[in-house]
Amino acid sequence: MSNDCPVLQKGQVLVMCAPSGTGKSTLVKKLRAEFPEIGFSISCTTRSPREGEVHGRDYYFLEKDEFTARRDKGEFAEWAEVHGNYYGTPAAPVKDMLLQGTDVLFDIDFQGAMQLRETFPDGLYVFLLPPSYAELEKRLKGRGTDSAEVIEKRLKNARKEMDAASNFDYWVINDNLDRAYTELRTIYLSGKSRRCNRPELLNNILKEWG
Numbered sequence: 408m409s410n411d412c413p414v415l416q417k418g419q420v421l422v423m424c425a426p427s428g429t430g431k432s433t434l435v436k437k438l439r440a441e442f443p444e445i446g447f448s449i450s451c452t453t454r455s456p457r458e459g460e461v462h463g464r465d466y467y468f469l470e471k472d473e474f475t476a477r478r479d480k481g482e483f484a485e486w487a488e489v490h491g492n493y494y495g496t497p498a499a500p501v502k503d504m505l506l507q508g509t510d511v512l513f514d515i516d517f518q519g520a521m522q523l524r525e526t527f528p529d530g531l532y533v534f535l536l537p538p539s540y541a542e543l544e545k546r547l548k549g550r551g552t553d554s555a556e557v558i559e560k561r562l563k564n565a566r567k568e569m570d571a572a573s574n575f576d577y578w579v580i581n582d583n584l585d586r587a588y589t590e591l592r593t594i595y596l597s598g599k600s601r602r603c604n605r606p607e608l609l610n611n612i613l614k615e616w617g
């Protein structure tokens with residue numbers, strides 16, 4: 408992504424990370440339902456679609472060759488290998504949305520979040536925590552979307568992902584969904600009041616002061 412983006416950006420960056428099964432997609436869905444004006448960064452992945460997932464809405468599902476070709480052309484703002492598949496954020500739509508003043512939500516893993524922080528140091532970096540390992544396992548199994556083998560891999564990776572939580576600015580425990588959601592929306596809304604997200608506000612007000 409070109410370096411001028413952080414300087415010119417008018418929209419706010421909101422990055423959400425969590426071990427798989429914590430409830431990130433559930434919370435992202437709630438946030439997007441309440442704030443439909445938030446842009447969503449649709450990632451590319453080499454993972455196969457789950458039942459109900461739509462190409463171009465949930466992800467762009469790519470063959471590995473195409474993913475690596477696009478990665479090597481520098482089309483991704485960040486990319487990472489997660490649970491044995493490649494995932495990446497197409498840079499161009501993110502840049503367009505931010506320049507237009509649209510806030511952008513990223514549902515990515517911690518490796519990608521750390522890469523994005525280099526480009527967007529003023530973003531809101533939120534780590535969602537599961538209440539316990541047992542509850543995480545229960546949620547992954549209860550979701551019913553992944554094979555036992557995939558679930559085992561995701562649980563194994565969860566420990567490493569929890570260690571990455573210390574790199575994030577906000578920690579939200581997803582115990583009670585409504586409470587966790589209230590915290591998340593508060594983080595988002597308070598971020599919008601930050602000076603860095605209102606670059607022209609003061610000058611616009613002062614223009615009328617003569």
Ligand code: ADP
Pocket residue numbers: 425426427428429430431432433434546547549550581582583584585
């Ligand atoms: P992620 O996107 O983090 O992998 P999901 O949003 O798919 O996780 O949630 C995993 C499962 O846990 C889903 O079946 C979801 O309905 C359930 N879930 C999400 N949040 C909670 C919660 N606070 N309490 C109980 N179950 C939850």
Ligand code: 5GP
Pocket residue numbers: 424425426427450451454485486487489490494495496514515516517518519520
């Ligand atoms: P899932 O396969 O369950 O949809 O996603 C697995 C993990 O990959 C989740 O932690 C999700 O946030 C992450 N992920 C999704 N898109 C991207 C992306 O573009 N980049 C990175 N680094 N991770 C992503």
